[in-house]
Amino acid sequence: MELDFVLIQALSGLASASSLFVIASGLTIVFGVTRIVNFAHGSFYMLGAYAAVTIVPWLLEFDRSPTLFFAGVIASALVVGMLGVVMEVLLLRRIYKVPELFQLLATFGVVLIVQDLVLLAWGPVDIAGPRAPGLRHGVYILDQRFPAYELFLIFVGPAVLALLWLLMHRTRFGVLIRAATQDREMVGALGVNQAMLFTGTLFLGAALAGLGGALQIPRVSANAHMDLSVITEAFVVTVIGGMGSVPGAFLAALLIGLLQAFGVLVFPKITLVLAFLLMAVVLVVKPWGLLGKPDVASGRAVLPEGILDPRPLDRFGKVLAGVAVLALLALPLLDDYSVKVGTEVLIFALAAFSLNFLVGNGGIVSFGHAAYFGLGAYGAGMLVTKAGLSMEPALLAAPIAGGAAAALFGFFVVRLSGIYLAMLTMAFAQIAYAVVFQWVEVTGGDNGIVGVWPSRWAASREVYLYLTAALSIAAILFLTRVIRAPFGATLRAARDSAARADAIGIDVRTHRWLGFILAGAAAGLAGGLYAFSKGSIDPTLLSIPLSVDFLSMILLGGIQSVFGPLAGAAAFHAVKDQLMPLTDHWRLLLGLAIIAMVLAFPRGLAGLRRRAA
Amino acid sequence: MTLLAAEGLVKRFGGVLAAKDVSFALDAGEMLAIIGPNGAGKSTTFNMVGGQLRPDGGRVMLEGRDVTGMPPRTVCRMGVGRTFQVAQTFLSFTVIGNVQMALIAHHGQTRKLLGDAMAMHRAEALTLLDRVGMAAQAERPIGELAYGDVKRVELAIALAAAPRLLLMDEPTAGMAPSERAALMALVAGIAREQRIGVLFTEHDMDAVFAHADRILVLVRGEIIARGTPEEVRNDPEVQRVYLGHAGTKAAQRARRAHG
Secondary structure, eight states: OOHHHHHHHHHHHHHHHHHHHHHHHHHHHHHHHHOOOOTTHHHHHHHHHHHHHHHHHHHHHHOOOHHHHHHHHHHHHHHHHHHHHHHIIIIIHHHTTSOHHHHHHHHHHHHHHHHHHHHHHHOSSOBOOOOOTTOOSEEEETTEEEEHHHHHHHHHHHHHHHHHHHHHHHSHHHHHHHHHHHOHHHHHHTTOOHHHHHHHHHHHHHHHHHHHHHHTTTTSOBOTTHHHHHHHHHHHHHHHHOTTOHHHHHHHHHHHHHHHHHHHHHSTTOHHHHHHHHHHHHHHHSTTOSSOOOOOOOSSOOOOSSOOOOOOOOHHHHHHHHHHHHHHHTGGGSOHHHHHHHHHHHHHHHHHHHHHIIIIIHOOOOSOTHHHHHHHHHHHHHHHHTSOOOHHHHHHHHHHHHHHHHHHHHHHHTTOOHHHHHHHHHHHHHHHHHHHHHOHHHHOGGGOEEOOOOOGGGOSHHHHHHHHHHHHHHHHHHHHHHHHSHHHHHHHHHHHOHHHHHHTTOOHHHHHHHHHHHHHHHHHHHHHHHHHHHTEEOGGGGSHHHHHHHHHHHHHHOTTSSSHHHHHHHHHHHHHHHHTTTOSOHHHHHHHHHHHHHHHOTTHHHHHHHHHO | OEEEEEEEEEEEETTEEEEEEEEEEEETTOEEEEEOSTTSSHHHHHHHHHTSSOOSEEEEEETTEEOTTOOHHHHHHTTEEEEOSSOOOOTTSBHHHHHHHHHHHHTTOTTOOSSOGGGSSHHHHHHHHHHTTOGGGTTSBGGGSOHHHHHHHHHHHHHHTOOSEEEEESTTTTOOHHHHHHHHHHHHHHHHHHTOEEEEEOSOHHHHHHHOSEEEEEETTEEEEEEOHHHHHHOHHHIIIIIHHHHHHHHHHHHHHHO
């Protein structure tokens, strides 16, 4: 490699590192103070870009001066900061005390809402922004042309870092942010107005995201996919740096920026995978990130959020379950459509049940369960289409594929806990997604693979419904037994108190790993069944939105109950299937529904029944 | 034969020397107390023995076997039960469920995929609960119990592994004074009866001087005195740096009360 080439590559790496830091710093500050991982941070970034492509051209009408350009950028950041305040007051304030999973889901609800609102306000077409007056030229470095704006961006990150340092060390607000990051309860005990502190923090965090987005407009046009693509990168940066640590985020952004700039030369297609691999390695060596600190464990013993009492169903529950199964088996009496929905409900019930085996029973909050579902589907689908096998061995391979992937990813995942664990499961799901999406020759890429049909005897919709029912219900019953068995009880025990489990001789990590594999295998079976029910597979089967669908199902059903997730899957999928064709704003509705669920009845459908009883 | 021997344990946290050449030995059926002011290194020493912390130097020998730096679960399987400063129990389980879980772990059945966990080892669990006086509460959720009772259940959990050594980090912390004496008497009774060695740290001087066979006094990571309660009580250095006036009185009171 030529020296000049290396230099240019390094400079562009620094420019993206700088932008990434501006965004990630906001995320990490908000997490430090509120302990909420804000999915909507990516939405703020996107809103910053949309605000800037609206405000800046309007300002440039008056005078094409750099001053007005940057005034527009700053104004966009401030507008987004105000939106952060709105989110804090309307939503976050109500969920500071709910479990992490619910917080993550609620902020993901905001992501869905903002996506639809952005489409409503700005339409589906990408909007290109103006280039920055005074920085439109190129600078020649060792005879290589390098855009002046990129050069400018390189300095933005350190400038923001310096300003944040001043804010954190020279103002009362900043000192409170640092104090709250170290010990929130103590700050509250000292009589600090927490409401103001949290609102101010959200303003700062959202404004930083908005600034990051607004600064991008000369480089990329504003589009409706900016939110999720940036949030994964920002997550990776904050997790590597240590959540809550601004200098850590700076260090991590540098690492990621340079890794991607040079990684693109070696593995042009999998730069994101490189970033995730770096994150996995860092987390295994330093479980709290490069500059992060372990959470201050609160001394209080609190009842865990999850399955508390895995007793078998009472008589009413048994009748209910029997009626539900009979109704499913009678679906062919109705029409083809009902059979299709019934088959899917059974499949999603198994997937949701396997997820709650982890979340509710094991306290392992996986944010990427769709990965194992999707890999099961691909395992089965590719055996049929590429290897020419028939359905039966392919359905056998599906849980093996899901379980093998879970064994590989889970080996790292179970080393962590809480929010870091959730982030790592999501990262692994994104890696799997990226591989499937980009390995076009093998997986068919975005288009996926068609022609995944069942064997002749199971080709009719009715027979396939019965096949699905038999396999799903058998798997669910088996998992139910496992939950009540010593292995399930051991996972619950480790969830309740890892220290106590350790002290009575339980190898917590290995048990969690085995549980992760079992749940992955069950999800893989569900994925295999899904592939044959659709006749095709595509990367959305591994995507984050599907993982969130699964989480919504168990949240809707209630993670405290063993069978709640089944009801949740049925209700969620039936409603989604009915509503989605009727509305253009499915995401808006889903987002609002998720938030409503978190706020109104976090105990889910099963909880409603218990309250009524 | 010596049950537990700590040989020259050293632990540093950054620049702080939390334990400096800490050595002691403990025999079966013996109760050894570690006392000292806050920050003296009691819990650090304790956690090095229990496997929660890896010492920077020195060895921990259990019945002649080197267990230095082994994780708690391994130490447990070698016959060491422990209770925590803040009781650690399985909050979603019943009282008896907690003990059953410990028995399942003790019998190496935690990977069984079938069978009803809460139907296993019930009789044995009930016997253990009976021994700590909690049999009547067996079916209650453990979260409903008063803290003193939770500590008793925790003792039953620790005993489920049929330990030869019990590690108890401030067994009476957070308990009402009347409950403290009863718990310590219970522990002492079980230890003598079953020849279990007990290593405990404690701030309650009544409990220490009434039940310990020997006492180690730890100050700033160093053992400044050791011996029988009598010897420690009369040690002028201990009186100066730790017991003070009130502590010395408590020691005398305890002697009168327990002969």
